[in-house]
Amino acid sequence: xxxxxxxxxxxxxxxxxxxxxxxxxxxxxxxxxxxxxxxxxxxxxxxxxxxxxxxxxxxxxxxxxxxxxxxxxxxxxxxxxxxxxxxxxxxxxxxxxxxxxxxxxxxxxxxxxxxxxxxxxxxxxxxxxxxxxxxxxxxxxxxxxxxxxxxxxxxxxxxxxxxxxxxxxxxxxxxxxxxxxxxxxxxxxxxxxxxxxxxxxxxxxxxxxxxxxxxxxxxxxxxxxxxxxxxxxxxxxxxxxxxxxxxxxxxxxxxxxxxxxx
Amino acid sequence: xxxxxxxxxxxxxxxxxxxxxxxxxxxxxxxxxxxxxxxxxxxxxxxxxxxxxxxxxxxxxxxxxxxxxxxxxxxxxxxxxxxxxxxxxxxxxxxxxxxxxxxxxxxxxxxxxxxxxxxxxxxxxxxxxxxxxxxxxxxxxxxxxxxxxxxxxxxxxxxxxxxxxxxxxxxxxxxxxxxxxxxxxxxxxxxxxxxxxxxxxxxxxxxxxxxxxxxxxxxxxxxxxxxxxxxxxxxxxxxxxxxxxxxxxxxxxxxxxxxxxxxxxxxxxxxxxxxxxxxxxxxxxxxxxxxxxxxxxxxxxxxxxxxxxxxxxxxxxxxxxxxxxxxxxxxxxxxxxxxxxxxxxxxxxxxxxxxxxxxxxxxxxxxxxxxxxxxxxxxxxxxxxxxxxxxxxxxxxxxxxxxxxxxxxxx
Numbered sequence: 001x002x003x004x005x006x007x008x009x010x011x012x013x014x015x016x017x018x019x020x021x022x023x024x025x026x027x028x029x030x031x032x033x034x035x036x037x038x039x040x041x042x043x044x045x046x047x048x049x050x051x052x053x054x055x056x057x058x059x060x061x062x063x064x065x066x067x068x069x070x071x072x073x074x075x076x077x078x079x080x081x082x083x084x085x086x087x088x089x090x091x092x093x094x095x096x097x098x099x100x101x102x103x104x105x106x107x108x109x110x111x112x113x114x115x116x117x118x119x120x121x122x123x124x125x126x127x128x129x130x131x132x133x134x135x136x137x138x139x140x141x142x143x144x145x146x147x148x149x150x151x152x153x154x155x156x157x158x159x160x161x162x163x164x165x166x167x168x169x170x171x172x173x174x175x176x177x178x179x180x181x182x183x184x185x186x187x188x189x190x191x192x193x194x195x196x197x198x199x200x201x202x203x204x205x206x207x208x209x210x211x212x213x214x215x216x217x218x219x220x221x222x223x224x225x226x227x228x229x230x231x232x233x234x235x236x237x238x239x240x241x242x243x244x245x246x247x248x249x250x251x252x253x254x255x256x257x258x259x260x261x262x
Numbered sequence: 263x264x265x266x267x268x269x270x271x272x273x274x275x276x277x278x279x280x281x282x283x284x285x286x287x288x289x290x291x292x293x294x295x296x297x298x299x300x301x302x303x304x305x306x307x308x309x310x311x312x313x314x315x316x317x318x319x320x321x322x323x324x325x326x327x328x329x330x331x332x333x334x335x336x337x338x339x340x341x342x343x344x345x346x347x348x349x350x351x352x353x354x355x356x357x358x359x360x361x362x363x364x365x366x367x368x369x370x371x372x373x374x375x376x377x378x379x380x381x382x383x384x385x386x387x388x389x390x391x392x393x394x395x396x397x398x399x400x401x402x403x404x405x406x407x408x409x410x411x412x413x414x415x416x417x418x419x420x421x422x423x424x425x426x427x428x429x430x431x432x433x434x435x436x437x438x439x440x441x442x443x444x445x446x447x448x449x450x451x452x453x454x455x456x457x458x459x460x461x462x463x464x465x466x467x468x469x470x471x472x473x474x475x476x477x478x479x480x481x482x483x484x485x486x487x488x489x490x491x492x493x494x495x496x497x498x499x500x501x502x503x504x505x506x507x508x509x510x511x512x513x514x515x516x517x518x519x520x521x522x523x524x525x526x527x528x529x530x531x532x533x534x535x536x537x538x539x540x541x542x543x544x545x546x547x548x549x550x551x552x553x554x555x556x557x558x559x560x561x562x563x564x565x566x567x568x569x570x571x572x573x574x575x576x577x578x579x580x581x582x583x584x585x586x587x588x589x590x591x592x593x594x595x596x597x598x599x600x601x602x603x604x605x606x607x608x609x610x611x612x613x614x615x616x617x618x619x620x621x622x623x624x625x626x627x628x629x630x631x632x633x634x635x636x637x638x639x640x641x642x643x644x645x646x647x648x649x650x651x652x653x654x655x656x657x658x659x660x661x662x663x664x665x666x667x668x669x670x671x672x673x
Binding site for chain 1: 279479480483484485533537538539542545546548549551552553554556557558559617618
């Protein structure tokens with residue numbers, strides 16, 4: 001399924017081809033077909049939203065991109081060349097960073113310690129706290145994040161701030177693609193706005209953003225394209241302007257004529 | 263002692279949120295940080311002073327220099343074991359077998375050197391290697407098979423107590439030659455006061471040097487710096503505590519070699535925990551194992567390393583206990599040794615649930631426990647009273663710790 005978007009839709013067209021593509025990707029867990037023959041293209045300077053009801057295969061799709069799940073069949077292409085994403089580290093090395101739904105932050109460690117956990121900057125066998133703290137401020141500045149102190153344990157931060165820290169950690173490796181799995185699921189209204197704001201900033205910096213969510217309303221605010229999954233299959237790709245009712249209809253299968261659909 | 267100089271990176275950025283709480287600076291903040299900091303040792307220091315005041319009031323001899331020298335010597339074997347316990351607790355595990363392993367190590371040294379005629383150093387090496395091997399087995403069982411460490415080490419407690427009896431043989435007690443260098447060093451080896459003062463000076467200057475150096479680097483990187491007053495205050499406090507200790511102990515026999523060994527081990531562990539990648543992994547795994555795994559921390563290796571460090575330190579503690587007693591017997595490392603070591607780590611402020619604690623908690627905790635034991639012995643009170651009082655102190659320490667923690671969370 002190739003995303004030839006309708007003429008007239010206000011999409012930033014990328015000159016180069018997609019950064020990451022999935023071609024015919026299928027994945028099953030036991031008897032459950034989580035993904036069936038899925039094609040996706042992810043472009044730089046673009047927010048691709050992946051929506052669907054519970055069990056539609058959204059998180060599996062994120063897992064495939066993150067390197068957490070290996071597809072049973074189909075190909076993953078980075079810059080048009082087939083690759084194998086068999087671990088989060090492998091995906092990271094290829095420029096795909098993932099922020100998992102549970103964030104994977106360690107509550108007792110402070111912000112700097114969390115940002116560099118597993119990738120600490122050393123200096124003669126010891127940790128280089130000064131350098132890490134400097135870089136931490138740098139990446140948080142880029143995100144225009146508000147964090148009271150980078151030396152407070154993350155347990156003391158709000159949900160939105162924790163989300164920002166998790167995104168900042170993903171950005172430390174200068175990835176080209178950032179995959180966010182349900183970033184707003186546990187957030188309040190204001191914090192959700194903060195995270196959506198963050199996503200548009202990521203796009204402005206040239207990242208390709210894959211935003212997995214089931215909160216269709218939020219996504220319309222930031223998504224350039226919306227990929228609807230239903231029962232593991234791609235049900236269609238919509239523009240960011242598609243109305244909520246049409247998306248809902250596509251997600252649940254209550255078909256009705258949808259002008260946004262190609 | 264280890265109040266970290268890097269908290270409160272006081273820079274607030276262009277806020278999307280309404281302005282967050284500004285970082286507090288000022289003398290009050292310094293004190294508050296000492297009490298409520300992540301590794302706050304202040305509550306236990308206050309507790310130790312309280313215990314000493316009470317004991318001094320009811321047993322005037324308690325604070326005599328000679329008795330305090332005894333207290334430091336008594337604290338070393340269990341203190342070394344407690345240091346190992348701190349490491350396994352930090353990584354979120356527990357080791358109940360430290361007593362048996364220490365007893366086994368003592369038995370190996372005694373049998374090796376006395377019965378088999380090995381050179382003493384060889385005996386020590388073999389005993390330490392056995393300790394290390396035990397930790398390796400625990401670590402592999404825990405990480406590969408996912409068995410709970412409580413059960414593995416409970417089995418180890420029984421098993422190695424049996425091995426200890428078998429190694430000691432029918433006699434059940436072996437005296438170490440009194441004239442061997444090791445026994446003399448442990449029982450009668452004391453630092454020349456001049457050397458002790460040089461060591462104090464080196465320690466204080468090294469501390470001051472690292473503070474100034476870190477501050478200078480932070481200033482150059484345009485990060486927030488601790489005020490000079492705080493650097494001076496901390497260095498002064500360290501100098502005061504060390505001078506008072508060395509000065510007072512030197513009016514009697516002085517600072518024992520084994521005490522120096524223990525303090526050096528604590529310093530090494532403290533630096534490793536706070537300033538190395540390994541230490542960071544330990545705290546991360548102990549606090550949230552899954553998040554650490556997803557972040558790319560080598561979880562298995564970290565857990566195994568802590569088990570190995572713990573059992574090796576337990577073995578060393580057993581060897582030191584044998585040296586102090588001049589013998590290894592069936593009671594070495596038996597009875598309440600492991601409970602005392604774990605209680606010391608917890609009284610010192612290390613969480614039983616992983617992730618929170620400090621190497622210094624081994625030293626402070628063991629001082630509290632041994633002070634109680636020592637003071638009650640001076641009063642001619644029996645073992646029964648000692649157990650009951652130690653239990654009460656343990657409970658009190660945990661209650662204080664919980665209250666402090668709760669207040670910090672509300673703050």
